[in-house]
Amino acid sequence: MVRIDPxxxxxxxxYRLMVGAIVPRPIAFVSSTDANGVGNLAPFSYFTACSSNPPVICFCTAVGSDPRPHKDTLSNIRATGEFVVNIVSEEIAEQMNACSASVAPEVDEFDLSGLTRLPSELVRPPxxxxxxxxxxxRxxxxxxxxxxxxxxxLVLGEVLLFHIDEAVLDGDKIDPARLKAIGRMGGPTYVRTHDRFDMTRPK
Structure with a gap:
């Protein structure tokens, strides 16, 4: 075994070690707006659920070394207290990747990617x-x-409202074969969620 002392x-x-070992990672595709209503859309692969009562999800935004060390997403959430997490499926992988580009705060990634804004019901970000x-x-x-x-x-948000496409539902459950979510591996590599197996939890 190779021993690595941080x-x-x-x-x-x-970083390279962690993103190579902690895989696959789901992707939080976070939409937010600044105080003036300018939109932002960015993917984050340090993402998970942390509570179901109340429903709380979290994602982590990294600190950079350039003159603007924090992501626009973080600044927007600090300013408004609101955001939307959108799950990434195979069919929007390329558009999601386009939103990972480093662009000026006034650039709206919805326009950059060609993805469609859909008004939210309880929060301002689309x-x-x-x-x-x-x-x-929230x-x-x-x-x-x-x-x-x-x-x-680490940004923690309480889910105020879920929106689920009926096309991915199997009864009251989300069918992974229909959702076709993708995950992040190390470097530029992503993974599909086609190859799955079941195990019954021991009693």
Whole structure:
């Protein structure tokens, strides 16, 4: 076994190690708006659920080393307290990837990607119409894990409203074969969710 001590490794090396080992990672495609209503759409692959009562989801936004170390998404959520998480399926993978480009704050990634804005019901940021699952969220809290370059801020949001495309439902459950969600691996690699197996939990 290779032993790696983070205290003696660069942040970039540790990042590559973590994104290569912690796989596959689901993608939070987060739509937000700034205080003036300018839209933003960005993917985050440090993303999971953390509570179902109340429903709370979280994603982590990394701290960069350039003159603007924080993502526009974080600034927008701090300003408005609202965001939407849209689940990424295979058919919008290319558009999602286009939204990962570093662009000026005044650039609206909905326009950049060609994705369709869909008005939300309880929050100001729009939903992505092409996404099969959309979650309107109100900010719960932001936890600063580390404010160093390569560090991260954990954004927790309470889901106020779920929007589920009936086409991906099998009764009262989401059918993964219909959802066709994608996940993030290391580097430029993504994964489809076609190859699955079931295991019954021990009693």
């Amino acid at each position: 205290a003696h490794s660069s942040a970039a090396d540790i 939903r992505v119409a092409e996404s099969h699952v959309q979650m309107e969220c 900010l719960n809290q932001i936890v600063t894990v580390s404010d160093k370059p390569g560090g991260g801020l």
